[in-house]
Amino acid sequence: MTARVIDGKAFAANVRAQVAAHVARLKEEQGLTPGLAVVLVGEDPASQVYVRNKGTQTVEAGMASFEHKLPADTSEADLLALVARLNADPKVHGILVQLPLPAHLNSELIINTIDPAKDVDGFHISNVGLLGTGQKSMVPCTPLGCLMMLRDHHGKLAGLNAVVVGRSNIVGKPMAQLLLGDSCTVTIAHSRTKDLAEVCRRADILVAAVGRPEMITGDMVKPGATVIDVGINRIERDGKARLVGDVHYESAAAVAGAITPVPGGVGPMTIACLLANTLTACCRANGLPEPEGLTA
Numbered sequence: 039m040t041a042r043v044i045d046g047k048a049f050a051a052n053v054r055a056q057v058a059a060h061v062a063r064l065k066e067e068q069g070l071t072p073g074l075a076v077v078l079v080g081e082d083p084a085s086q087v088y089v090r091n092k093g094t095q096t097v098e099a100g101m102a103s104f105e106h107k108l109p110a111d112t113s114e115a116d117l118l119a120l121v122a123r124l125n126a127d128p129k130v131h132g133i134l135v136q137l138p139l140p141a142h143l144n145s146e147l148i149i150n151t152i153d154p155a156k157d158v159d160g161f162h163i164s165n166v167g168l169l170g171t172g173q174k175s176m177v178p179c180t181p182l183g184c185l186m187m188l189r190d191h192h193g194k195l196a197g198l199n200a201v202v203v204g205r206s207n208i209v210g211k212p213m214a215q216l217l218l219g220d221s222c223t224v225t226i227a228h229s230r231t232k233d234l235a236e237v238c239r240r241a242d243i244l245v246a247a248v249g250r251p252e253m254i255t256g257d258m259v260k261p262g263a264t265v266i267d268v269g270i271n272r273i274e275r276d277g278k279a280r281l282v283g284d285v286h287y288e289s290a291a292a293v294a295g296a297i298t299p300v301p302g303g304v305g306p307m308t309i310a311c312l313l314a315n316t317l318t319a320c321c322r323a324n325g326l327p328e329p330e331g332l333t334a
């Protein structure tokens with residue numbers, strides 16, 4: 039079997055086009071422009087690229103983009119004061135603090151200072167609790183993107199066996215909650231899971247989010263399964279820099295029914311879903327109906 043390749047780049051472009059169409063209607067009918075504030079502390083090269091792409095795609099969708107670039111030695115008090123200003127700013131419907139933050143800053147404290155209604159990353163403890171109890175929340179962008187692609191590929195997910203490899207707060211745990219919300223039978227596996235290969239082979243849906251290059255190999259994949267690769271690992275091979283996922287693509291694609299590539303799979307969906315969340319936050323803040331198909 040050769041797997042169908044799920045084209046995240048094309049999927050994300052479609053999500054962004056839907057967001058842009060909603061934004062145009064909001065402007066025309068309500069005189070509203072959704073606004074996203076992105077805060078970057080320091081000069082991590084990958085984060086700089088992600089923040090630049092977020093700003094560009096926000097503007098392309100017709101929304102207002104507010105970028106705040108702060109030096110690496112910014113104090114916690116100054117960062118908290120900026121978050122407080124953004125919380126109070128009516129032009130800002132979504133706030134995102136780019137991670138990772140420099141080590142001297144308490145990420146948890148800063149994220150939990152964001153107004154939960156503006157927490158378009160879905161990392162605030164209130165949103166984590168709401169998602170965990172099946173209530174309306176802001177949903178983390180990467181798992182939301184994975185869910186959208188899975189729903190599109192499978193139609194209904196109810197009753198499918200899903201295995202999520204990885205237990206991070208940003209991807210693994212919310213991914214498991216979302217799959218449970220769609221009535222999958224969910225297993226969360228991790229580095230200390232006994233006989234990981236056997237657990238993975240039970241999965242109709244296998245989500246790899248462990249942060250270890252090419253750890254999930256074809257022998258760990260059930261024939262016909264859908265494999266979602268969340269990993270983004272920069273490695274060197276044959277003297278060349280390469281980007282690989284947590285899945286060994288060639289061996290897994292030979293067994294799977296469908297698979298996301300790296301790059302061009304889950305990654306582009308992260309920013310597309312950030313735009314979708316900003317639109318959702320703007321609609322909720324103004325008591326308007328939420329955009330269909332762009333939320334969990």
Ligand SMILES: Nc1nc2c(c(=O)[nH]1)N[C@@H](CN(C=O)c1ccc(C(=O)N[C@@H](CCC(=O)O)C(=O)O)cc1)CN2
Binds near residue numbers: 300301305309
């Ligand atoms: N506050 C947040 N910080 C971080 C998040 C997040 O969701 N919120 N996620 C990641 C980084 N990230 C967005 O911030 C992100 C990662 C990857 C991509 C992407 O499009 N990847 C491409 C490859 C790009 C490359 O060459 O590096 C792909 O997979 O095709 C977009 C956004 C950590 N921080």
